[in-house]
Every structure is written in structure tokens, then in C-alpha cells.
């Protein structure tokens with residue numbers, strides 16, 4: 068069957084495309100900037116006409132995806148603005164929400180063969196940031212409503228993180244609302260799955276001309292671990308939850324194959340980390356990495372926030388997460404390829 072992947076030049080999308088092609092699927096990828104197409108094409112040239120790129124220049128336009136959903140059996144919707152410089156929160160919210168609804172509406176009207184739409188949401192749609200630190204377990208039942216309130220009350224003055232979080236939360240809420248509404252009407256021939264990853268790390272295949280311009284959060288890896296910019300205190304105390312981009316890509320593919328996944332919101336996380344854990348992993352492979360906080364003890368590190376992935380384990384039992392060492396090695400190898408860790 069043929070699968071549509073939106074935002075085909077993105078960090079996560081390229082790994083989804085690679086995983087799909089390796090499993091024998093045909094792939095259509097949508098892309099909006101012509102200048103980024105050549106690199107993606109060259110990555111998958113060996114697959115011949117099993118891989119095609121299609122231009123979707125403005126996905127907020129009514130019917131933008133009408134032509135590209137025809138003949139596909141599943142859709143992986145990853146495209147969404149990832150930016151920390153928006154002035155008006157709507158610069159992020161509008162494309163995030165309208166892109167998601169646009170894909171779903173086109174699938175409803177023209178995707179006669181579509182059985183499943185997988186949407187890349189984010190931990191940003193689950194976890195509330197900037198609240199008083201407390202021990203908390205988040206699950207698929209949680210929504211980051213704080214970010215919506217923040218952009219509603221503060222507008223342009225809202226924190227950049229809250230603007231991004233609000234765009235992801237509102238886009239995912241819109242997808243579920245669409246799904247429930249259409250299901251009730253009995254029109255729907257497909258179901259949806261949303262995947263909720265925290266920080267995505269690991270090797271990158273997209274074009275990266277300068278590692279200081281890497282996507283978030285690989286740019287944090289570059290600054291904190293390679294460049295040694297983080298303080299010892301931050302290395303031992305700051306971090307979060309992570310997943311390897313290759314595991315997230317596999318989760319996207321398993322989510323179209325696994326009947327059980329339909330209608331589910333799935334947290335995809337390998338677990339917690341502090342930055343010093345990644346420093347320590349990196350130093351196993353390269354003595355040139357700055358030592359960071361040598362008195363850090365992973366046993367006594369305090370992880371206040373955890374993501375409960377137990378439902379995902381039941382739905383996607385084939386998904387196994389790479390270790391922090393593996394993920395770190397992948398990033399070091401990508402840097403080496405770009406000539407930076409010389």
C-alpha cells in the first residue's frame with residue numbers, strides 16, 4: 068500500500084519515510100519548500116518510483132491535501148510549525164490546527180482508501196510547564212490546558228514555549244473533536260491515532276548545514292554536551308523525557324499496522340534523563356567531550372515528572388526503546404558525518 072507522510076523534509080518525517088520504505092511500503096511525501104526537496108529525493112533515490120515528493124505549498128488552504136490523499140491507505144501527519152520566534156501565537160496555532168484538520172477533511176472527502184491517520188502530537192500537549200515543581204505522573208488522560216490559557220490571556224506576551232505547546236494541544240484537541248464528531252455521523256472510513264513523544268533525540272538525516280542550527284532538542288545536545296555550555300548544576304538537575312527518533316518512527320509505522328492502535332492517544336517515551344547522563348554516554352565514545360559534572364550520581368538524580376507509557380506497551384508490544392547510549396552514539400555519528408566532531 069501507499070502511505071502519505073506530510074512535512075517530508077522534517078527530522079522525524081525522514082525517519083518515518085525510511086522505516087516505511089524498508090518495510091516495503093510506497094511513500095508519498097508532501098513538502099512546501101522546493102529548495103529542501105533535492106536532499107530528501109537523494110536520500111531515497113534507490114527506491115525509484117516507490118518514493119515520490121509532492122508540493123503542498125500552503126496547507127492552510129482549503130482542500131490543500133485533496134489530491135495527495137487519493138490512493139493512499141494511511142497518512143502520517145508530522146508537519147507542524149516548530150519555532151521559538153513567533154510573535155502572535157496564531158503564527159503557530161493556525162497552521163498547526165488547520166494543517167491537521169485539512170489532512171483529516173481531505174481524507175474524509177477524497178481518501179476513499181484511507182484506513183488510518185496517525186498524527187504526531189507532542190509531550191507539549193500533555194505536560195504543563197512552569198508550574199511549581201512537584202512529583203507527577205502524566206498519562207494519555209492529561210492535557211496541557213495551561214498553555215491554552217496562557218496564550219488566551221497573554222497573547223503576544225506569552226512565553227515562546229507556551230505558544231508552541233498551545234499549538235500542539237489545540238491541534239490534537241481539534242483532531243479528536245473531528246474524529247468523535249464524524250464517527251457519530253457514521254461517515255468515517257478511517258480512524259486516528261495520536262502519538263505523544265517528549266524530546267526526540269538521535270541521528271539526523273535532514274540537511275544540517277551548521278550544527279548550531281540543529282532542530283530542537285538536538286541543538287540542546289550540541290550546546291550542552293558537545294560545546295559544554297551548560298553549568299554543572301544544570302547538567303545534574305535539568306533534563307526531561309526522551310525518545311530516539313528511530314523508535315518514534317517505528318511507532319508511527321506500527322500505529323498504521325496495528326488494529327488495536329485505532330482511536331488511541333499513545334505516549335511514546337523511553338524514560339527520563341538528566342543532561343549529565345547524555346554527557347556520560349557521549350564520553351564512552353569520545354574522550355573529547357567535556358567531562359561536565361563529575362560528581363553527578365545517576366542513582367540520586369531526582370526525576371519529578373514521569374510519563375506513564377503502560378497503555379502504549381499493551382497496544383504496541385513490538386516497540387522497544389533504544390538506550391541513552393545508543394541514541395547518543397547516533398547523534399555523535401551524525402555530527403561526525405557533518406565534519407563537526409573532528
Ligand code: NDP
Nearest residue numbers: 074077078079145146147148149162187189265266267284
Ligand atoms: P522539523 O522542523 O524538522 O519538521 C517540521 C516539518 O513541518 C517540516 O517539514 C516543515 O516544513 C513542516 N512545517 C512546519 N510549518 C509548516 C507550515 N506552516 N506549512 C507546511 N509545513 C510546515 O520538526 P520535527 O521533525 O522535529 O517535528 C515533527 C513533528 O514532531 C512536529 O509535529 C513536532 O511538533 C513533533 N514533535 C517533535 C519533537 C522533537 O523533539 N523534535 C518532540 C515532540 C513532538 P519546512 O521545513 O518547510 O518548514
